[in-house]
Amino acid sequence: MSDALHIRLCQSWDANADAWTRVVRDGAIPSRRAGTDAAVVEATLKGLPPGGRVLDVGCGEGWLSRALAALGATVHGVDGSAGLIESAREGGGSFDVVSYGAAEADPARLGGPYDAAVFNFALLDESVAGTLRAAASRLDAGGRVIVQTVHPIAVDPPYADGWRQESFASMAEGFEPMPWYFRTLGSWVRALGTAGLGLTEVVEPTDPDTGHPLSLILVAEPR
Template sequence: MSSADAAWSAARYAANARFVSDLGAAALDLLAPQPGERILDLGCGDGALTARIAASGADVLGVDAAADMVAAARARGVRAQLGRGEALDAGAGFDAVFSNAALHWMTDPDAVIAGVARALRPGGRFVAECGGHGNVAAIRVALIAALAGEGVSTDLSEIWYFPTPREHAARLRAAGFTVTDIALIPRPTPVASGIAAWFETL
């Protein structure tokens, strides 16, 4: 686990970023979990959506790189374990892999896509929501300016991966996926707790 993974706090996340799981309902609708299905929730965070998948009758396992998030998910009564998208087990045979607001933190997208492919059974589905091209643009501009002023690297690709739909679809197809739906959906999101609290959540 990296120092960045260890820094995630479930309590801060719940206080400052509860909107993330609240806005995940549309992705859950696309997933349409069925009773008895084996589903992996990649980047499950505190398990808010994992619990909703479990309530559908599916057999769900949450995976997150942050120990505090895994503990919070387990406290909700769902199965969760430490893990990374790049290192998902081969032959796990999941019917679906789901991910909400997590893939953009995983900065080796090809390795993550390969991990998802390993975890799925043949014909399984991958349903995900993540930040795309232009995400948090105003915040990124301000952050780059602040970093430059301090003489620090302004290469944010080490922090976030925000692809265009075409770019990410090409990566998925190269890994053998059939892409049935991919879109960039504008979704301005007010940060009610303020930008300082938002940064503390990261």
């Protein structure tokens, strides 16, 4: 069952590439406006040297790569969706089609070395340790891995690892439903450990109006 859901997850990004590009560029996602975009940019730039090298894994249509580059970073984005990479390249920058499976099999395909690797809502599969390990292997000494993901308390019960479905009901038309894998905070810490990473910082951006958590940001370093 999990293999079938993995395949559907991968296929959904190609199917939704145009719709996703549109809502991102239209600023149509409230949580991003409220703070998740700014939070991941800040977390990635923290401690980055001038002109620091960043790997944007699961870069989508490239907004984060462009935002970091505009602030002085040297950024390379990769994504398994050819449609999303095509959209990313339209805005300029360095982007390649590299699936997570290909990166795990040959981490050199990710390029590098880098000072940081960032996953912005880009680890949605049941198995993530291999992808984290591949990205971490491309870091220079002192490099960091930054993961922004769904905050566990912002999701309906049960509080347990498992597959869920994103219907995109709050979005504009044009989306196909997408399976994604929810994991608890403890599960995230274990995944980082399995990948050879040690957690160094936890950031919990909150909505300035409601005070509710918008996301969870985990910062880790190779052990």
